[in-house]
Amino acid sequence: MPLDDGSSLAHQGTLGVIATGSTASGPALNGLRAAARERGYSLTVFSVPDHGGAAVPAAVAGLRLQGVAGIVVLDGRFAPDPAPLPLVPAASTDQYAGARRATEHLLDLGHLTVWHLGGPEDGPAARARERGWRETLERHGAEVPPVVRGDWSAKSGYRAGQSLAAEPGVRAVFSANDHMALGLLAAFAEAGMRVPRDAHVVGFDDVPEAAYYAPPLTTVRQDFVAAGRQTLAALVARIDGVAGPARGTVEGELVVRESSRCLKAV
Known part of the structure; x- marks a missing residue:
């Protein structure tokens, strides 16, 4: 409508x-x-x-x-x-590259592997973020844990967090979006897992509330205005019948906050 x-x-x-x-x-x-x-x-x-x-x-x-x-x-x-x-x-953020940055950040903290809270299997963004996570682990020779999947909502992240909190050895999690990360953090706290003392968590999107999560969330920031500018430049060129910039992708920015502040693996 x-x-x-x-x-x-x-x-x-x-x-x-x-x-x-x-x-x-x-x-x-x-x-x-x-x-x-x-x-x-x-x-x-x-x-x-x-x-x-x-x-x-x-x-x-x-x-x-x-x-x-x-x-x-x-x-x-x-x-x-x-x-x-x-x-x-x-145009959109380079989902694959953003996921690669998030995963490498967690590996750089000294973790042997990184678990993934993925989005819906039929979603292009979820698939690209999962592929970036998986291929980064493979490139580093790290074990690839099974994906725990949600539906982008905080509720699904909470349920996934309950499952991950019961899994031995979960110390680093890359969540495919910030809302699921919010539920994950709540489930970890409920289970007695303190972030970042006991585990590190990174999200994706940098929603306005991410800086106020408990703890503030490390995440991949998407520049939606830059993507909008690129999209409009391509459309206006097409309207005018002239060669314009090809629709492409915008680089995401890793924003480091308290949820992954520790200097070494926990």
Whole structure:
């Protein structure tokens, strides 16, 4: 269904955005909004179900009727090609490289291996982060533990944390997002495992609350505004019919906080 941001819909300064349920209110959309404001564009957002790739052509048709100049698809899995008007998938953080940095950070602390709290198996970001973790361990000759999987929510992270707290030898965990890491930290504390004294934890995203977790969470920061700028540059070039920058990826930044502050393995 269309989500009107209150702006005029029928002028060439309006761009359409197709978001799945999981991205319709997330930081990627907020970063795109900020980048659009910088360039003087307003956005009209059309939300489709997470699993509803078949709904995307209808969303494209609806946005076209509303007079948008071009469209961004936040979930690149559902970007139709060809499209009846200029359309680009959104740029994103290099998920693989971010996961590699997180895993190497934990190995650099002296850990023999790193456990992984992964996201849903069908999610592209979750798969890329898991691959970055796995291949980093393999490159270092470290044992690859079985993945404990969640659904991005803090509740699923808590349940995974209960399982990991009962597993002998868990001393370092890379969580595929910060919300699951929040639940993990709660489960560890409940089990008497103190972070960072007894284990180190790293997340991914750097949500605004991450700096206020107990303890503050080391995480991979995604620059969603930079990704939005890159996306808009590619779309505007396509609208103007000129060669523009290829849609690419933005480097994530490892932000070290108390959850991995110890100087050596615990």
